[in-house]
Amino acid sequence: MTSGRTATVGRPRGFDVDEALDAAVRVFWAQGYEGASLDDLTGAMRINRTSMYRAFGNKEELFSRALARYTEGPASYVAQALAQPTAREVAAAFLGGSVRATTLPDCPTGCLGVQGSLAAGASGRPARDLLAAWRESGTAHLRDRFQRAVDGGDLPADADPGLLARYLMTVANGIAVQAAGGTSRDELQLVADLTMRSWPPVSS
Amino acid sequence: MTSGRTATVGRPRGFDVDEALDAAVRVFWAQGYEGASLDDLTGAMRINRTSMYRAFGNKEELFSRALARYTEGPASYVAQALAQPTAREVAAAFLGGSVRATTLPDCPTGCLGVQGSLAAGASGRPARDLLAAWRESGTAHLRDRFQRAVDGGDLPADADPGLLARYLMTVANGIAVQAAGGTSRDELQLVADLTMRSWPPVSS
């Protein structure tokens, strides 16, 4: 009988996977992929080295799982922004969300998707490429959303959805860099407001 | 007699310091501070490990020297932009320069000042802080330049020089992240153009 539920044979796991992932997210977020050692990670996750390997495979897969957890946690503002009714509200929610997510009170500043790994040695290259694809996926979702806005008349017919998406992602990534450097939430919100004052930017 | 010139006693150095620094710049640029090992660095610099330590002290000081070399080399567009006659030309030159510098044909993509170290473990923290100060210094120069533009009537009297500087640096840093992710020079120039279409953004 291949039951739908997970088999419960064997010794049960002594920790919560999601809680452990949340801890790993914070370490990768603050120190980057290469800067986070196994001791840093397992120490924060409060689990043994061996338990981590049993549960997640290796450091690279742990990072991948942590990124997924980050996406549906601190970075959930992206999906929420995409669901806004108008293109302008999408843009404002995306920028405002990125300001808040990069300056959360009890979290590392900046964005895991940016500072997790921008440049890396050989061992960190898969993580770097994973993050680049992650950011590119966000840009693609914005583009598709703006294309629908053009199709529905919410944006001018001559607007370039791809360019608008690239532009917004550029500002958001810049906000992440600023936040990592210590710029305050208030000042970054002013930057987001300033960006929104000229939205949508004219294409011609 | 303490002569002003460097003493020439002893065996002369067998390599050119600036050439070696240029090689180190490229390694740090492509792999980040933590991702660049001593073997990577000395291999690219074509000098011995010992020679590097004699000439530069340690990895951290080498990074500092490499950043200075980067500033007066690939990042010299910043100083050039600041010297433009009008605030609008400053902004356009700054953004255009960042697009070109982050997509140089035979160099790593992105900006050393960003991807050199955004998040780091304990050993990379000094490098990370150095880069944060480096970016902040650029923002401060832009702010001072825009303040002079306000004083001289080149920008509206109610313009906020600090906010405009932060905004421009945010877009430039975002461009650097995009470039590191593989976005082409042409597309990034379109983003820069789009940003300049609404310059200066209204403050009130």
Add this chain to the structure above:
DNA sequence: TCCCTTCGGTACCGATCGGTGCAAAAATCT
């Protein structure tokens, strides 16, 4: 020529890196 200073190459240091082998512990299944 002899001395002094600096450079360059080798070989090595202790520490830390990511990853694993092994056996005890803790649960279910028969």
Add this chain to the structure above:
DNA sequence: AGATTTTTGCACCGATCGGTACCGAAGGGA
């Protein structure tokens, strides 16, 4: 109860990390 399966803790692996001691090589000054 005994067999089976999975987790956990400890010790350990080879490789690599940044950094250095040592010594011959290569130059200038007297």
